[in-house]
Amino acid sequence: MNKNKKTSTNAEFFKIISKYYIKYWWITIILALTILSFCLTRASIPLLTQQITLAIKSENGVDLNDAEQILFWGWSSTTIIIVAVSMIIIDAIGTFVFNYYSYILGRKIEIDLRNKILEKLVRQDISYYSDKKIGEILTSVVADTQNLGDGAVRIPTNIGISLSQFVVAFVMTFILAWKIAIFGSIIYFALLALYFVFYIQTVKKYAVVREVYEEVNGNVTDRVGTIRLIKSTGTEDYEKAYLEKQQEINYKAHKPAILNLSFLMTTVYAGSMILQFAIPIIAGIIYSIMGDQQASSTFFSTTFPAYMINQASLIATYSSLMGITFSLAVAGVASVKVSNLLKDESRLDPHYTDGIIVNDIKGDIVFKDIEFRYPEKPEKLILPKFNFTFEEGKSYAFVGETGSGKSTIARLLLRFYDPSNGDIIINKNQNLKDLNLSSYLRHVGYVEQEPQILFGDVYENVKYGRFDATNEEVIEACKKAEIHKLISSWPEGYDTILGERGFMLSGGQKQRLVIARMILKNPQILILDEATSALDNIVEKEIQAKLNELMKGRTSFTIAHRLSTIKNVDHIIVLGGNAKGIVQQGTFKELVKVDGHFKNLYEAGLLEEQNQ
Numbered sequence: 001m002n003k004n005k006k007t008s009t010n011a012e013f014f015k016i017i018s019k020y021y022i023k024y025w026w027i028t029i030i031l032a033l034t035i036l037s038f039c040l041t042r043a044s045i046p047l048l049t050q051q052i053t054l055a056i057k058s059e060n061g062v063d064l065n066d067a068e069q070i071l072f073w074g075w076s077s078t079t080i081i082i083v084a085v086s087m088i089i090i091d092a093i094g095t096f097v098f099n100y101y102s103y104i105l106g107r108k109i110e111i112d113l114r115n116k117i118l119e120k121l122v123r124q125d126i127s128y129y130s131d132k133k134i135g136e137i138l139t140s141v142v143a144d145t146q147n148l149g150d151g152a153v154r155i156p157t158n159i160g161i162s163l164s165q166f167v168v169a170f171v172m173t174f175i176l177a178w179k180i181a182i183f184g185s186i187i188y189f190a191l192l193a194l195y196f197v198f199y200i201q202t203v204k205k206y207a208v209v210r211e212v213y214e215e216v217n218g219n220v221t222d223r224v225g226t227i228r229l230i231k232s233t234g235t236e237d238y239e240k241a242y243l244e245k246q247q248e249i250n251y252k253a254h255k256p257a258i259l260n261l262s263f264l265m266t267t268v269y270a271g272s273m274i275l276q277f278a279i280p281i282i283a284g285i286i287y288s289i290m291g292d293q294q295a296s297s298t299f300f301s302t303t304f305p306a307y308m309i310n311q312a313s314l315i316a317t318y319s320s321l322m323g324i325t326f327s328l329a330v331a332g333v334a335s336v337k338v339s340n341l342l343k344d345e346s347r348l349d350p351h352y353t354d355g356i357i358v359n360d361i362k363g364d365i366v367f368k369d370i371e372f373r374y375p376e377k378p379e380k381l382i383l384p385k386f387n388f389t390f391e392e393g394k395s396y397a398f399v400g401e402t403g404s405g406k407s408t409i410a411r412l413l414l415r416f417y418d419p420s421n422g423d424i425i426i427n428k429n430q431n432l433k434d435l436n437l438s439s440y441l442r443h444v445g446y447v448e449q450e451p452q453i454l455f456g457d458v459y460e461n462v463k464y465g466r467f468d469a470t471n472e473e474v475i476e477a478c479k480k481a482e483i484h485k486l487i488s489s490w491p492e493g494y495d496t497i498l499g500e501r502g503f504m505l506s507g508g509q510k511q512r513l514v515i516a517r518m519i520l521k522n523p524q525i526l527i528l529d530e531a532t533s534a535l536d537n538i539v540e541k542e543i544q545a546k547l548n549e550l551m552k553g554r555t556s557f558t559i560a561h562r563l564s565t566i567k568n569v570d571h572i573i574v575l576g577g578n579a580k581g582i583v584q585q586g587t588f589k590e591l592v593k594v595d596g597h598f599k600n601l602y603e604a605g606l607l608e609e610q611n612q
């Protein structure tokens with residue numbers, strides 16, 4: 001509800017765009033000057049039409065009556081034509097300049113907002129994404145910034161043009177024929193009031209449409225994102241029904257909005273016709289009631305064409321009002337969404353611009369009085385208070401049943417999250433919270449179960465994290481990861497674009513590519529989170545051998561279920577379920593000998609035995 005209230009206010013919109021009108025002040029000045037030129041040119045055309053009617057009459061020897069004598073400026077028809085053509089040229093130049101700069105400003109605003117949101121999104125901490133649909137976020141990034149960019153220019157400039165056009169045309173109706181103008185204005189404002197009644201209703205209904213649309217969009221995008229699950233389950237019919245249901249919801253939300261919109265459009269178009277047709281009728285009634293034959297003949301023979309041109313200008317402000325109010329409704333909602341995205345702050349400060357720069361990770365990594373609960377679910381304890389010192393250069397493995405917190409430790413080391421209590425210390429006295437996170441992560445390698453492959457060529461993928469590497473170094477790393485032969489067999493070799501999410505590679509090949517990335521990065525800390533779990537035994541063996549090589553001389557953390565993965569590490573840490581934390585530790589040989597959690601896991605088959 002609160003959200004709707006916020007959405008209906010347009011303060012946010014004007015707050016956002018005013019900054020851009022100040023930033024690009026020179027465009028603002030150009031737009032303001034062109035609007036002023038429109039006032040001049042558009043006021044001049046009805047007057048010049050009236051004058052040319054009088055000039056042609058006079059030049060053809062028709063006697064002008066007294067009223068016409070007063071109206072006539074005495075200009076020759078040639079002079080009037082020259083002035084009119086000049087006005088049209090000024091108007092054309094103004095229109096070109098106005099359109100060019102207003103579109104430029106719109107795109108500048110859109111791109112700037114998009115950049116700001118995307119920066120905000122990549123700088124958000126990982127918990128930000130735990131309760132959000134990517135589809136919904138992307139709709140906001142693309143559609144809302146575009147709507148805002150369009151509206152940012154269209155709305156203020158159209159307000160400027162329409163308002164000045166309205167004032168000019170309104171005043172001109174009184175200058176041309178004030179008695180008719182009084183009655184014309186009453187009709188005009190009555191229709192305007194009716195317009196606003198339907199407009200308010202329509203906006204309310206469209207606010208609902210927008211929310212439904214976004215939700216449906218998010219659902220559909222996320223659903224299509226699970227295409228492998230759909231394909232592997234053969235649930236195309238089920239999905240077809242689901243997607244149709246989503247669009248049905250979308251359609252139903254549109255119906256009441258469309259009804260109100262139709263009333264609104266009817267008011268605009270029928271209103272325009274009424275305004276146009278009412279003038280001669282009003283004039284006829286007024287002059288016949290007054291019995292003023294001369295005024296009637298002057299109006300119909302001299303002023304009528306000018307009045308109708310001016311009236312068309314007045315009516316145009318009515319329909320441009322529709323454009324403004326609609327753009328405002330769309331841009332208002334977009335503004336609230338955009339500013340909400342920009343307002344969201346990361347829970348932790350990664351010290352992008354300050355913080356201790358890490359050039360090297362030396363010495364032990366100390367977990368001091370660490371306790372952890374996920375900020376998304378603070379009532380649930382995950383890791384009870386514990387202390388542990390990870391010695392430099394040694395390999396560690398975490399085992400334990402599912403949900404015992406193994407991956408959570410990896411996430412703490414990557415600073416996806418800060419500990420709820422306690423500190424992680426590196427380099428003797430540097431707290432992870434105080435480090436410039438990017439400089440720290442430059443020394444950390446992370447390999448997870450689902451390898452992250454970017455849409456890009458092999459070079460780009462392997463260099464990710466060490467962008468200064470040469471292509472030769474990439475090839476060298478791929479040779480060591482034993483994937484060079486495969487890459488070389490592709491027609492485009494290292495320039496091959498790897499499909500979205502690495503579709504064209506097998507699990508083992510993707511993992512080799514990630515290993516090549518790690519070889520190139522040469523991190524001092526290595527975190528392997530179920531890195532080989534998705535692979536079959538033979539491929540697993542080959543990849544594990546590569547990972548074992550990679551682990552040599554680095555402080556490494558392995559999370560695994562397979563015995564072969566953890567058998568050779570220096571130290572195994574066993575975590576208990578239900579937030580018991582560390583329940584046992586030692587080498588593999590020590591742990592299998594003694595009764596305890598590890599032996600239970602081992603015997604229960606939770607540590608998968610590997611066929612040797």
Ligand SMILES: Nc1ncnc2c1ncn2[C@@H]1O[C@H](COP(=O)(O)OP(=O)(O)OP(=O)(O)O)[C@@H](O)[C@H]1O
Binds near residue numbers: 377382403406408
């Ligand atoms: N973002 C999150 N918000 C709230 N709770 C979470 C979040 N991520 C994980 N958890 C919970 O934290 C607990 C530990 O999760 P974690 O992923 O560390 O377990 P794990 O030991 O690695 O399990 P597995 O072997 O199944 O991967 C689980 O109960 C899980 O439900």
